[in-house]
Amino acid sequence: MEDQDPLLKFPQPSPSIRVQKDMIAVAALERDAELMLRVRDGDTESFTLLLNKHRGPVIHFLYRMVQNQAVAEELAQEVFLRVYKSRANYEPSAKFTTWLFRIASHLALNHIRDSKNERTQDSIDESDDDGRTLQVADRGMTTEQAMVYQARLAEIRRAIRVLPEKQRAAVVMHKYQEMEYSQIALVLECSESAVKSLLFRAYETLRVRLAHMAG
Amino acid sequence: MSCPIYDESPDLLMDFAAGKLDWESKQRMDVHVSKCAICHEALAAQAMVWKALDEWDAAPVSMDFDAKLYARIETQHATVWGNLKSLLLPATTWFRWQPAIGMAGVGALFLAVFLLRTPAPAVHGDGVRMESHEIEQAELALDDVEMVDKLFAESKGEAQSL
Numbered sequence: 001m002e003d004q005d006p007l008l009k010f011p012q013p014s015p016s017i018r019v020q021k022d023m024i025a026v027a028a029l030e031r032d033a034e035l036m037l038r039v040r041d042g043d044t045e046s047f048t049l050l051l052n053k054h055r056g057p058v059i060h061f062l063y064r065m066v067q068n069q070a071v072a073e074e075l076a077q078e079v080f081l082r083v084y085k086s087r088a089n090y091e092p093s094a095k096f097t098t099w100l101f102r103i104a105s106h107l108a109l110n111h112i113r114d115s116k117n118e119r120t121q122d123s124i125d126e127s128d129d130d131g132r133t134l135q136v137a138d139r140g141m142t143t144e145q146a147m148v149y150q151a152r153l154a155e156i157r158r159a160i161r162v163l164p165e166k167q168r169a170a171v172v173m174h175k176y177q178e179m180e181y182s183q184i185a186l187v188l189e190c191s192e193s194a195v196k197s198l199l200f201r202a203y204e205t206l207r208v209r210l211a212h213m214a215g
Numbered sequence: 216m217s218c219p220i221y222d223e224s225p226d227l228l229m230d231f232a233a234g235k236l237d238w239e240s241k242q243r244m245d246v247h248v249s250k251c252a253i254c255h256e257a258l259a260a261q262a263m264v265w266k267a268l269d270e271w272d273a274a275p276v277s278m279d280f281d282a283k284l285y286a287r288i289e290t291q292h293a294t295v296w297g298n299l300k301s302l303l304l305p306a307t308t309w310f311r312w313q314p315a316i317g318m319a320g321v322g323a324l325f326l327a328v329f330l331l332r333t334p335a336p337a338v339h340g341d342g343v344r345m346e347s348h349e350i351e352q353a354e355l356a357l358d359d360v361e362m363v364d365k366l367f368a369e370s371k372g373e374a375q376s377l
Contacts, residue, residue, distance in 0.1 A: 051281065059280075060273035069274045077284050084288055149270070156271050174229075175268050181226065200225045206268075207260040214263040 032096030040087045047087075051080060054097070057177060058104050064172045065108035067157055075107045094186065101177070101187045105169050112165050152213060159209040166190075167202035174199055218253040228254060232261045 032053075038046035058079055063072035082103055141149060160168055166188060173179045173187065181199075185192045220227055230236050231244045248254045277283075 051284070055280065056276060059276050063273050064271070069277075073277055073280055077280070077287060080284055081287055081291065085291065152267070153271060156267050160268075160271075171268075175265065176273075196226045199229065203229070203261060203264055206264045210264055210267045211260070213267050214260075 033092035036083075036087070036090050036096055037092065039084070040090050047084060050083075050096075054100055055080075057097075058100065061101065061104055061172055061177055062108050064160065064176060065105075065169060066111055067161060071111065075104070075111060078107055079104045095183065098183055098186045101173065101179075101183075102189070105173075105187055109165050109169065155213065156210065159206055162209075163202050163205060167198050167205075170195055170198040171202045171206070218251050220247065220251070221253045221257055225257075228257055229261065232258050232265070 032050065035046040035050050039050070055076070059072055059076045062075045062079075063069055066072055066075065079100065083100065160171065163171065169188060170184055173184045174181075179187070181192045181195045185195045188195065188198075190198075227236075227244070231241065231248075234241075236244060248258060
């Protein structure tokens, strides 16, 4: 049935949708770039606006990468400090978030590589108790439900953790940050097809590892 | 059994699962998935993965995150200014705590300025003067020799006449 499938020549999104998407992207690009240019000119208020907008996404990205809230916040501080320090040389050549997440992913990948031999898997698990406890409390679960949930969560986190670093970064950006392939490619400094390949392999691994959680 | 979409365009499946396709593409994909067992199974598995990943919320950000960041920025400013000061102002600090050395330095500076501003003797003019003096002396010496010769000749003639 797949021999004559017309889906091989799958059409691109219709022009109207593409135009709308591009306009939103351009507006966001201009807004963040404009704020950063103001920061370059010494306007600290604009830095606060950028921080308020991107603080959450950056910390959540780093948290899912390093799986430790304290380390994630420490790395996020470094990200924003680097943004502030390099304000004088800022040129709006790329989307602000691409630049921001490139710094964040570099720091995260370096941290993962540096700490790979230093930290045992057990210590990583222990280090994230704070985050999990909060999630359980927020969901208003019984003790039994909380235990089941924590076990599932531990499996999900472990499944993500054992992915190769770049696959992990690609999945986190694709799933949680809802980034386009092109932007992930710019952040990870690789081609769009390489990103698609990274994601395909990562999701395939996750499908196998999390298959027993279905149903 | 294989599927060209699953094998060659898995991103299409992901976009379909994520609801990112436009209406026309979505319709085509709906038709394909209803006939293709591979894609159907892959979509179900993908949906299961995403559902599982959705359970993993990120922890809330610490309340003092911004305060810590601004403190680091302030420290950075202070460090940069401190480095600049240590580069630019060591001499003034030295003067403040070592007045004698400072005064000696100022004295040396005045002496240097005084020596540089004092007009040096004109070496070329002096040389000319020395040269004319030497000629004068030589002429006088020749005159003396001539006079001695004359005296000697006169005394010789007087002796012969006697």
